[in-house]
Amino acid sequence: MADRPTLYTCSGSRGLRATWAAEEAGAQIDLKMLPFPPRYLAPEYLKINPLGTVPLLIDGDARLTESCAIAHYLATKDGMTDLAIAPGEPDYAEYLDFTYHADATITFPQTVYMRFAIFEKDKGWAEAGQAYAKWFHKRLVKVEQRLEGRDFLCADRFTVADICVGYALILAEKVGLDEGVPEALKEYRERLTGREAYRRGVEREEAGLKALKV
Structure with a gap:
């Protein structure tokens, strides 16, 4: 089975858009929580993302650093879902x-x-x-x-x-x-x-942050 996309983020940051979208779409991701700000508290992250920003989604050769783009990507990567609107659809x-x-x-x-x-x-x-x-x-x-x-x-x-x-x-x-x-x-x-998916996304991020023990 192919590796799942990996999302690097900080709890409550703009990356919540991506975590939330994954929950809404049922997209399987590996969530990697980082302390905030990661450029100072997790300097090894700069080797993965020289910008030092979150979120970052890595999916094979794809690397996305914009939260809205990641949310759309997760909603459509395995085919269109109701979370996205296709060309030709109203709105x-x-x-x-x-x-x-x-x-x-x-x-x-x-x-x-x-x-x-x-x-x-x-x-x-x-x-x-x-x-x-x-x-x-x-x-x-x-x-x-x-x-x-x-x-x-x-x-x-x-x-x-x-x-x-x-x-x-x-x-x-x-x-x-x-x-x-x-x-x-x-x-x-x-x-x-x-929405239940929003609550699950928040809880997942909070659990990941707690596991960091920072």
Whole structure:
């Protein structure tokens, strides 16, 4: 039997998109948890991924480092599943757009906020962090408008686009950005995090982190 894909990630990072997608798709993966930040606490990881970032998925000769791409890959590598939308299906364009929108437009200001307001707050950059917090909140308008009258973003079903966008909303709650999140998006997040596959993904990551004993 061929080796299973190996996912390297840190608990609760953007790699949760990949862990969650694997659970939703029933994709078998080997999960390798790393301490955060791996570039400092697991320097041997740099030999595998010189970027030092997570997630990283290795599947034979394939190497992917973008969480949304990995989620789509796991949802389709063994054939299309309901988690993805194929060319010719309704909302194919919207599926692609929101999947890319998740990181390029929504998660980006979050990561800058976290750097200034959390990781390096002792450097006096709190004001810059708050500016990026406002940027993040303003960037939610497209998702909010899309979800008017919908439970999910595309094709009247849960897809990778929901995983990718949903993670940004999950992260917002964790890092202190929830005050500016519209109530409708909080309700959307609750629908997503109520899914059994999401809970299994979180539990699997937490168990892997505990096994690290860090």
